[in-house]
Amino acid sequence: MKIVFLFYHHMTALDLIGPHEILFRLPGAEVYRVAKNAGPIETESDHLQMIAEYSLSDISQADVLLVPGAGNGTTLKNEPEILNWINAIHQTTLWTTSVCTGSLILGASGILSGLKATSHWAVLDRLSKYGAKPTTQRIVEDGKVITAAGVSAGIDMALYLAARLTERQIAEGLQLGIEYDPEPPFNSGSPHKAAPQLVASLRKRLQEKFEE
Amino acid sequence: MKIVFLFYHHMTALDLIGPHEILFRLPGAEVYRVAKNAGPIETESDHLQMIAEYSLSDISQADVLLVPGAGNGTTLKNEPEILNWINAIHQTTLWTTSVCTGSLILGASGILSGLKATSHWAVLDRLSKYGAKPTTQRIVEDGKVITAAGVSAGIDMALYLAARLTERQIAEGLQLGIEYDPEPPFNSGSPHKAAPQLVASLRKRLQEKFEE
Numbered sequence: 507m508k509i510v511f512l513f514y515h516h517m518t519a520l521d522l523i524g525p526h527e528i529l530f531r532l533p534g535a536e537v538y539r540v541a542k543n544a545g546p547i548e549t550e551s552d553h554l555q556m557i558a559e560y561s562l563s564d565i566s567q568a569d570v571l572l573v574p575g576a577g578n579g580t581t582l583k584n585e586p587e588i589l590n591w592i593n594a595i596h597q598t599t600l601w602t603t604s605v606c607t608g609s610l611i612l613g614a615s616g617i618l619s620g621l622k623a624t625s626h627w628a629v630l631d632r633l634s635k636y637g638a639k640p641t642t643q644r645i646v647e648d649g650k651v652i653t654a655a656g657v658s659a660g661i662d663m664a665l666y667l668a669a670r671l672t673e674r675q676i677a678e679g680l681q682l683g684i685e686y687d688p689e690p691p692f693n694s695g696s697p698h699k700a701a702p703q704l705v706a707s708l709r710k711r712l713q714e715k716f717e718e
Numbered sequence: 719m720k721i722v723f724l725f726y727h728h729m730t731a732l733d734l735i736g737p738h739e740i741l742f743r744l745p746g747a748e749v750y751r752v753a754k755n756a757g758p759i760e761t762e763s764d765h766l767q768m769i770a771e772y773s774l775s776d777i778s779q780a781d782v783l784l785v786p787g788a789g790n791g792t793t794l795k796n797e798p799e800i801l802n803w804i805n806a807i808h809q810t811t812l813w814t815t816s817v818c819t820g821s822l823i824l825g826a827s828g829i830l831s832g833l834k835a836t837s838h839w840a841v842l843d844r845l846s847k848y849g850a851k852p853t854t855q856r857i858v859e860d861g862k863v864i865t866a867a868g869v870s871a872g873i874d875m876a877l878y879l880a881a882r883l884t885e886r887q888i889a890e891g892l893q894l895g896i897e898y899d900p901e902p903p904f905n906s907g908s909p910h911k912a913a914p915q916l917v918a919s920l921r922k923r924l925q926e927k928f929e930e
Contacts, residue, residue, distance in 0.1 A: 520739035520896065523763075527732035527869065530764035537764045546769060551735075552742035552749045555769040557758060577895075606897075627897060644901045656897025657739065661870065666903040678906035679916045683789075684732065685818075685839060685868025687907030688900035689856045691878045694890035695899030704891045 507534045507671065510568035510595065513541040513558040514576075514588060519551035520657050521574030521605040525664035528680050529570070532672055540565050542588055550578050562591045567598040570671070574660070575606030575626065579715030581614040589615040601667060602651050605660035609653040610716070613638055621648040626656035627697050628712035658695075661686065719746045719883065722780035722807065725753040725770040726788075726800065731763035732869050733786030733817040737876035740892050741782070744884055752777050754800055762790050774803045779810040782883070787818030787838065787869070791927030793826040801827040813879060814863050817872035821865040822928070825850055833860040838868035839909050840924035870907075873898065 509529050511522055530537045541547050541558035548555050573592065582588050592615040596602045604612050609625040612618050613636025623638040624630065624646040633640045644655045645663045654663035665686070669677035694700035697709075721741050723734055742749045753759050753770035760767050785804065794800050804827040808814045816824050821837040824830050825848025835850040836842065836858040845852045856867045857875045866875035877898070881889035906912035909921075 518739070519735050523731050523735040523766075526766065527730070527763055530766075539766065551739055554735075554738065554742075554751065557767040557769070644899070645903075656895075658873065658896045658898040658900065662901050662903060669903065674904065675913070675916070678904045678912060679920065681902060681904055681906045682909070682912040682916055682920055683868075684870045685907060686870040686900075686902055687856070687911065688870065688898075688902065689874050690893060690898055690900065691857075691874060691881065692886065692890045692893055694893045695897060697894070699899065700890060700894040701887070704887070704894055708891065708894055 507532065507569050508536050508538065508567065509570040510538045510540055510565055510572070512571065512573045512592070513539055513547040513556065514582065514585070515548055516550040516576045516578050516580060517547070517574045518576055518606060518657060519549040519554055519556065521608060521660055522572070524658065524660040525572055525605065527684060528661065528664040528668055531680055531683070532668055533676065538565055542585065550576055562587065565595065568595050569600045570667070571595050571599050571602045573604045573608035573611050575604070575608040575610070577607070577712065577715065581610045583614050593617055600650060601670070603653070603663065603667065605654045605663065606656045607716070609633060610636070612651070612653070618651065621651055622646050623648065623651065623653040624655050625653065626712065628709045629716045632716055719744065719781050720748050720750065720779065721782040722750045722752055722777055722784070724783065724785045724804070725751055725759040725768065726794065726797070727760055728762040728788045728790050728792060729759070729786045730788055730818060730869060731761040731766055731768065733820060733872055734784070736870065736872040737784055737817065739896060740873065740876040740880055743892055743895070744880055745888065750777055754797065762788055774799065777807065780807050781812045782879070783807050783811050783814045785816045785820035785823050787816070787820040789819070789924065789927065793822045795826050805829060812862060813882070815865070815875065815879065817866045817875065818868045819928070821845060822848070824863070824865070830863065833863055834858050835860065835863065835865040836867050837865065838924065840921045841928045844928055
C-alpha cells in the first residue's frame with residue numbers, strides 16, 4: 507500500500523504530521539514523502555524544516571495521496587508542475603485526500619469539480635471557485651476523495667481512512683497507540699463554539715490571505 | 719518568551735509537532751529546536767527527518783522546555799550529555815514539559831522526584847522508578863512541571879500551557895485556528911474504552927520496549 511505525502515514550502519506541519527503518525531503504522535504501508543524537488547522543505551510552522559526524500563518525477567502512482575494545507579494563502583496556482591502532478595497521481599489512487607486548505611489545492615488541480623468537500627472553516631466558501639460543493643463537516647468523502655477540515659481534523663480523517671484501508675480494529679488499535687482520547691481544555695475549536703469576535707477576526711485574516 | 723523543543727533520534731514526530739503547531743503562534747514566542755548536535759534528526763515516524771537548528775551547547779536557558787517521547791523504549795539513559803542538559807535547563811525554566819514517554823526522560827534526568835506525573839498509559843507505572851507519582855490524567859501539573867499522556871495529548875497540553883503563558887482568550891483563538899474540535903471516528907483512545915485484547919497486546923509490546 508503506497509501512501510504518498512506531498513510536501514511543499516510553507517505547508518502547515520501538523521496538517522501533514524497528524525495523518526502521517528497514523529498512516530505509516532498501517533500494516534503493509536510504504537510511505538513516500540515527495541516535494542517538487544527532494545530535500546528540506548521549510549514549513550510555515552516557525553520555519554521548521556522537514557525533509558522530503560522524493561521528487562515529483564520519482565512518483566507516478568499512489569494508493570493514497572495526502573495534500574496538506576497552508577495558512578499563508580497558497581493554492582499552489584503558481585506551481586503548475588505540482589498541480590499537474592496531483593491531477594496525474596489522482597488518476598491512479600484508491601483515495602485522494604487533503605487536510606485543511608489542502609482541499610483548495612486539490613480544487614486548483616482540477617479534481618474537485620462537482621464533488622462535496624470541506625476545508626478550514628474560515629475559507630470553506632472558496633471551494634466553490636473550483637466547482638466543489640462546500641460542506642460543513644469534519645470529514646467529507648465523495649467518490650474516492652476525502653477532505654478534512656482545519657489542521658487537527660487530519661487526525662480524525664486519518665483514523666477514518668485507516669479503517670477504510672484495512673479494518674476497524676486496526677484503526678482502533680492505532681487510536682489507542684496515540685492515546686487519542688481528546689480532552690481540549692477549552693471549547694472553542696469550531697466557529698459555532700468560539701467567541702464571535704475570535705471567529706470574525708480569524709475569518710477576516712484568512713479570507714484576506716486567500717484572496718486572489 | 720523562549721520556547722525550546724528537544725529533538726533526538728527516534729523521537730515520535732507528533733509528540734513534538736502537536737505542541738509546536740500551537741506554541742510557536744503565541745505572541746512573543748521565540749522558538750528554538752535543539753538536538754545534541756544541530757542538523758537532521760530521524761524520527762521513529764517512518765524515519766521522517768526534521769531539522770534541529772541548534773546544538774545543546776547553544777542553549778543555556780529556556781522559559782519553556784518540551785521533551786517529546788519515543789515508542790522505541792528510549793529514556794536517553796545512554797545519552798548523559800542530553801540528560802544533564804535537561805536538568806540544567808530545568809533550573810532556568812518557567813515550565814518544563816513532556817509529551818508521552820518524554821516524562822520518562824524527564825525522570826531519567828532526575829527532575830521528577832516526588833512529583834506527580836503522567837506518561838503513555840501503557841508505561842505509566844515506569845515513572846515510579848524515578849521517584850515520580852504515576853497519575854492517570856491527560857495533563858498533570860505539579861510545580862512547574864507539566865506532563866502529558868500519550869502522543870496526541872500534547873495538543874491538549876499545549877493549549878492548557880498557552881493559557882498559562884498568556885491568557886485564556888489567546889489559547890481559545892489558537893484552538894479555533896487549528897479547528898481543534900475533535901470528532902474521533904472511534905472510541906478507543908484510552909485503555910478504559912478500547913477492546914481489552916487491543917489494550918493487552920499494546921501494553922505488552924510497549925512494556926517490553928521499555929524494559930531495562
